[in-house]
Amino acid sequence: MPLPPYIKEASESSKKRYQTVYAEKTGAIAAPTAGFHFTEQLLKSLKEKGVLIAIVTLIVGRGTFNPIKTENVEEHHMDEEYFEIDEKEIGKINNQIKNKGRIVAVGTTTIRTLESAYKNGKINQSKGKTSLFIYPGYKFNVVDTFITNFHWPKSTPLLLTCAFGGKELILRAYKEAIDRRYRFYSFGDAMLIR
Amino acid sequence: MGIDLLPLIKKTMKLSNFDYELPKELIAQEPATPRDSSKLIVIDRKKQTIEHKVFRDIVDFLNKGDLLVINNAKVFPARLLGKKEITGGKIDLLLIEEMEKDRWKCLIQGSGSIKKGLNIIFGNNKLKGKIEDYDKGIYSIKFECDGKFDDVL
Numbered sequence: 523m524p525l526p527p528y529i530k531e532a533s534e535s536s537k538k539r540y541q542t543v544y545a546e547k548t549g550a551i552a553a554p555t556a557g558f559h560f561t562e563q564l565l566k567s568l569k570e571k572g573v574l575i576a577i578v579t580l581i582v583g584r585g586t587f588n589p590i591k592t593e594n595v596e597e598h599h600m601d602e603e604y605f606e607i608d609e610k611e612i613g614k615i616n617n618q619i620k621n622k623g624r625i626v627a628v629g630t631t632t633i634r635t636l637e638s639a640y641k642n643g644k645i646n647q648s649k650g651k652t653s654l655f656i657y658p659g660y661k662f663n664v665v666d667t668f669i670t671n672f673h674w675p676k677s678t679p680l681l682l683t684c685a686f687g688g689k690e691l692i693l694r695a696y697k698e699a700i701d702r703r704y705r706f707y708s709f710g711d712a713m714l715i716r
Numbered sequence: 717m718g719i720d721l722l723p724l725i726k727k728t729m730k731l732s733n734f735d736y737e738l739p740k741e742l743i744a745q746e747p748a749t750p751r752d753s754s755k756l757i758v759i760d761r762k763k764q765t766i767e768h769k770v771f772r773d774i775v776d777f778l779n780k781g782d783l784l785v786i787n788n789a790k791v792f793p794a795r796l797l798g799k800k801e802i803t804g805g806k807i808d809l810l811l812i813e814e815m816e817k818d819r820w821k822c823l824i825q826g827s828g829s830i831k832k833g834l835n836i837i838f839g840n841n842k843l844k845g846k847i848e849d850y851d852k853g854i855y856s857i858k859f860e861c862d863g864k865f866d867d868v869l
Binding site: 528529530531532533536539540541542543544545546547548549550551552553554557558559560561563564567568571572573574575576577578579580581582590592593594595596614615618623624625626627628629631632635636657658659665667669675676680681684687688689691692693694695696697698699700702703704705706707708709710711712713714715716 | 729730731732733734735736737738739742743744745746747748750751752754755756757758759760761764766768769771772774775777778779780781782783784785786787788789790791792794814
């Protein structure tokens with residue numbers, strides 16, 4: 523399994539861990555790492571509590587990782603990444619939107635899929651390619667709560683996180699996390715923004 | 717008279733505003749075991765508060781009727797190192813796109829010529845490939861494997 527270049531000391535067993543427990547649609551160059559924290563048991567506990575689960579696919583490609591090279595953030599263009607959502611899953615999501623229920627997205631790729639497929643008050647597109655780049659100022663249409671990991675400085679996932687949580691608050695949280703010795707990036711700790 | 721705020725907002729959208737210093741030793745080299753024992757920082761946008769929890773506490777933050785949306789993308793190793801079946805010449809292959817089951821478009825770097833019909837062996841012989849076609853630098857390869865293709869990869 524190819525690991526990110528900044529992970530230099532990974533053992534064979536941790537290489538095998540570089541997938542979510544629910545990984546299914548192959549082709550991604552990197553894992554949607556916010557999902558690493560879920561075990562089968564934890565998903566079961568959530569279901570037992572009455573939390574509903576919907577599945578989308580965004581095949582993580584270079585778009586997510588390409589560095590922003592322009593000092594003016596809005597001049598950056600993201601490479602396209604493929605996404606798809608089964609009709610049954612679209613039904614669950616649209617039902618939730620209609621009932622004004624809470625939608626909790628796991629990871630930046632999930633958010634980008636949902637926001638890309640949304641049009642005229644609902645999820646309207648079952649597959650396509652997206653180059654949606656979310657940075658502060660973006661108005662979220664679908665997602666109410668967000669689970670993510672800690673991201674690289676000046677990266678597109680960090681800008682998305684700041685768009686969702688507010689830059690000052692997010693950077694304050696990063697500082698607190700550093701002071702408390704949180705673990706960062708793909709194999710690192712998690713963040714819940716509500 | 718309205719004031720156009722957009723240029724002001726844009727001025728703050730500088731990349732350098734999204735920088736922070738991270739001590740290198742905080743880059744996780746191994747995953748947490750078990751998975752849900754990782755730390756969870758909980759940020760409340762309304763209250764502007766920050767709390768420190770463990771990931772499995774997520775159960776307390778989600779309610780009946782909430783919809784959790786996950787991405788089921790699976791990582792696969794796009795780069796394969798192999799050798800020519802007959803000569804043993806090295807082959808460095810990058811998978812680009814799956815055309816149909818076990819049939820891929822790919823880029824190849826290798827020693828000597830790479831012709832249609834060439835057989836390539838990967839790793840411990842569990843995976844074999846045959847070059848079927850070549851067009852403008854892109855090869856198509858058909859894999860044969862001992863077991864499920866994804867698992868062998």
